[in-house]
Amino acid sequence: MNRTRKQVKETRKPAKMKGFDQYIFFATLxxxxxxxxxxxSASYVNASQRYGDPYxxxxxxVFFAVMGTITMVFMSFLSYKRVEKLRWVVAGTAxxxxxxxxxxxxxxxxxxxRWISIGGMTIMPSEIAKFASIILIAKYIxxxxxxxSLSGAITPLAIAGFFFGMILLQPNxxxxxxxxxxxxxMLFAAGMQVRYVIGAVLSAIPAGGLLAFASPYRWKRVTSFLDPFKDELGNGYQVIQSLYALGTGGLFGLxxxxxxxxxxxxxxxQNDFIFAIIGEELGYIGCIMLLMVYVFLxxxxxKVxxxxxxxxxxxxxxxxxxxxGVQVLLNVAVVTSSMPPTGIPLPFISYGGTSLVILMAAVGIVLNVSRYSRANEAKARQDKQERIGAE
Known part of the structure; x- marks a missing residue:
């Protein structure tokens, strides 16, 4: 193919910065x-009983969702390199x-x-710690x-271990x-050998067992998980009610x-067991559709x-x-009695201001990186077209 000098010059221009990934933005919203x-839907009875206000x-x-959306949009314009520079500020604050x-x-x-009350609001530091640990680990991998070798994982694991220990003291x-x-x-995605990942998983099982055995209330949760109907009015109560909700919902829900x-x-x-209410009201189909949105996100x-x-x-x-992904898996596993009951929110769904705002801020960072990713994709396509044209 014969091309003019002007055409060749135009194809060599660097790709302009693209807008963020709209699929991520709208999936989050x-x-x-x-x-x-x-x-x-899940809380108006509880709210009426406790506060005399169903709303x-x-x-x-709604207030936290608006705050989260503003934060997400702001972070989508804040360069991720600025986040990298502020890593110790975020980690120190956490x-x-x-x-x-x-x-x-x-x-x-x-x-x-687990909470700090400031005025009429509460802050959950562990939610900030999740975000801080990701930034530090991303920097020092x-x-x-x-x-x-495994020596390259020492610093990231030490960072995770510090936050793990601090949060465990709450206990959480x-x-x-x-x-x-x-x-x-993150270590696996960075290239850590599979045998080390398997070793980490296998070592986590007895470690988790020891931590559960060392705490009476955790051990009761483990035993109630094995047979929740043995203590149907105690530790097994919430899981049993959750299973009743999912079973009642059936295929299409009530x-x-x-x-x-x-x-x-x-x-x-409205908190950690909201997925059970979703299953009861929207049924199996509704649960699957919700999980598919998570998978898509x-x-x-x-891809970014x-x-x-x-x-x-x-x-x-x-x-x-x-x-x-980890939070979704753990939450759904608890609600469906696939693992011992533990308190972890369903991302973007469960009630909780700190969790929602921090998660949406994190998505804002993903949107910022997606601007560069889309520019890279466009540049790669441009280079490919240039090579094909040169042939």
Whole structure:
């Protein structure tokens, strides 16, 4: 093919920066919208009983969703390189808050001290710690070392271990565990050998067993998981009610707003067990469609990571996608009684201001990286067309 000099010159121009990945943006907003609807549906009975206002949780959730959306859009324009530079500020803030929450300034509820009350709002430092650990691990992963030996994983594992230990003191094993699992996912994506990953998984099983055995309430949860009907009014109660909800929903569900279990059968149905209410009202089909949105969101994040401009941004997006995926798997596993009950929210859906805002901020970073990724994709296509034209 014969081309003019002007045409050749135009094809060699660098690709302009592209807009962010709209699929990720709208998938996130869809999950948040579903969360707002389902939190209201699940909570209005509880809110009426406790606060005399059926819209109590709805109003707060809408407020946090608006805050999260503004934060997500802002972060999509803030260069991920700025996040890289501020890594120790974010990590230091998370560490300080994790210390403060263990002092008398922390708020205790049901034997756990996980919140800090400021004015009329509460902050959950462990949610910030998830984000901080991902940024630090993404920065200090050395792919060449990891691919050769386990020594390259020492620093990332030490970072994960620090946050794991601090969160475990609250105690909050589920969140601490999600940080550890996310770290392993990031190391595997960076090239850590499969045998080391398998070794980490196998070593985590007895370690988790020891941690559960060392705590009476955790051990009761393990035994109730093995046979929840042995203690149907105690530790097995919430899981049994969850299974009743999923079973009652059947294939198509009872209909939006028609759940029976939210009438104070499931305690705090708008929180960790909201997936059971979704199953009861929207049925098996509704649950599958929701999970498919999560799969699509994670797939798009992985695609952004694969075309990321540098290794740090690749690991950053990988960590965020892994954290979302890990939380979804753990939450659904608990609700369906596939693992011992533990408190971990369903991303973007469960009620919780800190979790929602931090998650949406993390998605904003993914959107920022996607601007560079799309530019790289466009440049690759341009170079390919140039090579074909030259032939």
């Amino acid at each position: 869809l999950l948040v919208a579903v969360g707002i609807v389902m939190v209201f 109590h949780f709805l109003k707060k959730n 560490a300080v808050l994790l210390v403060i929450v263990l002092t008398p300034l922390g708020t205790s509820l049901n034997g756990a001290q 050395k792919p060449k070392l990891i691919q050769k 094993l589920s969140t601490a565990g999600s940080i550890a699992i996310t770290a392993v996912c 209909g939006l707003g028609r759940s029976n279990e939210k009438f104070l059968y499931i305690p705090e149905p 994670i797939y798009r994040c992985i 990571a694969m075309n990321a401009p540098d290794f740090f941004s690749c690991m950053l997006v990988t960590g965020i996608a892994s954290q979302i």
